[in-house]
Amino acid sequence: MHRIAVLDDYQSVAADFCDWSRVPEPVEVVEFHDHLADEDAVAERLRDFDVVVAMRERTPFRRTLLERLPNLALLVTTGMRNKSIDIDFANERGITVCGTASGSSATVELAWGLILATLRHIPQEDAAVRAGGWQQTVGTDLHGARLGIVGLGRLGSAVARIGQAFEMDVVAWSENLTDERAAEVGVRRVERDELFATSDVVTVHLLLSKRTRGLIGADDLALMKHTAVLINTSRGPIVDQQALLDALHEDRIGGAGLDVFDREPLPVDHPLRTAPRTVLTPHLGYVTRGTYEVFYGEAVEDVAAWVRGSPVRVLTP
Secondary structure (H helix, E strand, O other): OEEEEEEEOOOHHHHHHOOOOOOOOOEEEEOOOOOOOOHHHHHHOOOOOOOOEEEEOOOOHHHHOOOOOOOOOEEEEEEOOOOOOOHHHHHOOOOEEOOOOOOOOHHHHHHHHHHHHOOOOOHHHHHHOOOOOOHHHHHHHOOOEEEEEEOOOHHHHHHHHHHHHOOEEEEOOOOOOOOOHHHHHHEOOOOHHHHHHOOEEEEEOOOOOOOOHHHEEEHHHHHHHOOOEEEEOOOOHHEEEHHHHHHOOOOOOEEEEEOOOOOOOOOOHHHHOOOOOOEEOOOOOOOOHHHHHHHHHHHHHHHHHHOOOOOOOOOOO
């Protein structure tokens, strides 16, 4: 019998999206609803499992962990890219690593939810109405405002199209962005300083890498308008967290809408929880029924195909 561990099922919903009867051999499935950050604890938890289904990059599977999982034969990650897995070493150990499809629309939609919630102070006004208050803030219009997109890939391009529907002036920057690529999306490429200095909304859509870690720092935030907001649905470490906290507490930017953080889950005593003019969501960009149907449905397909001896969606170094 195959023992399958499903990790980081925060909402206890994985079973709702999985049909393990499709696997042609008996399986025992254990869903874990908490997150373990300590590698020793992860190794202890997973040592008796031969299959692990990991949720995105929450649990790193570095060499040091893989060496301590002698029974592991199949590692499934949601999505077709996971930089927290040492795929080279997994291959050396004979561990098959498979992925699943993943969409982009859910994250794009949440980015716009954060933009609207931050500019129109929706959480604050909701709390005020419930407490008996009325009209506490003055919002910012999207029509005619400038949207600055940092990273014009698949997600950034989709965000740009929605900005255009709001009749915003959309500009973009990234280190490798060309005028031609920007024009394909119908936006204008600008230099980094201009984007931060002139945009009313700055939204981040980059992959986390050594090059982008800490990319947006104090100098960039210092250029932003007093009324401008920063939105991050990509990865927390792309933005210098302390620099952002300083800008918020010193009232130098209009606010921030954040779905991602340096540490996740966000510690209870984390200073962002009490930072002013923020809208915070717990990494919900991909947390939708449609996304989970793909993630968990294809995870079952991966396991079934592997059991049959013909693995699919195999990730290579």
